[in-house]
Amino acid sequence: EVVVRKTIADGELQVARSRKATFIASDPNVEGTVDEVVLEVWPRVQRGNNLIVAKSKDTVIILRRDEMIVNGPVRTEIVGGGGLTPGSGDKGAREDAEKEDPEVSVKDSKTTVIDAAKGAIFNRLDPVTRHREMFFEGDVKIVDNQFDISCETLTAYMRFTAGEKGLQKAVASGVPGKRVRVERRAEGGETQ
DSSP: OEEEEEEOTTSOEEEEEESEEEEEOOOTTSTTOOOEEEEESSOEEEETTEEEEESSTTOEEEEETTEEEEESOEEEEEOSSOSSSTTOOOHHHHHHHHHHOTTSOOOOTTOEEEEESSEEEEEEEOTTTOOEEEEEEEEEEEEOSSEEEEEEEEEEEEEEETTEEEEEEEEEEOBTTBOOEEEEBOTTSOBO
């Protein structure tokens, strides 16, 4: 196993593991190129308590500056209430997630799990707002203690400016023939 440790712009340590890692140096003769680390064969990346895990041997994760690009099926676990709602994490949903992929354990009671069949992009900087964005694509399923969402794509707009951290808003989209489905759990266990 290859282990790659990298400190990103906000001082947070990012630890990546895979069976193969390729370092691609930026080309000094081509403007805009940057160093990249390409992780292959069951890659996974941990940032703080959050975990990004390949759901296929063929999934590739690319680390580029502060961005992370995932090509292929991926599971994201946002731990400790940093998910889409405060206090995220339904016990039944966590157990289902663990059954689906026994190597990934979702233990924290405040965990949001996001599965995407085609891939994801993390920490992309919006040059205008200076906020970070996350994109998930392909039969996206979100499991949270307050609701579950099924959609084709999900874009999460995050605040990472001084004094402001966390989710600003999330936009789920469907495709023709497949709508966005939101199941909300109200107090008392009723599902809407």
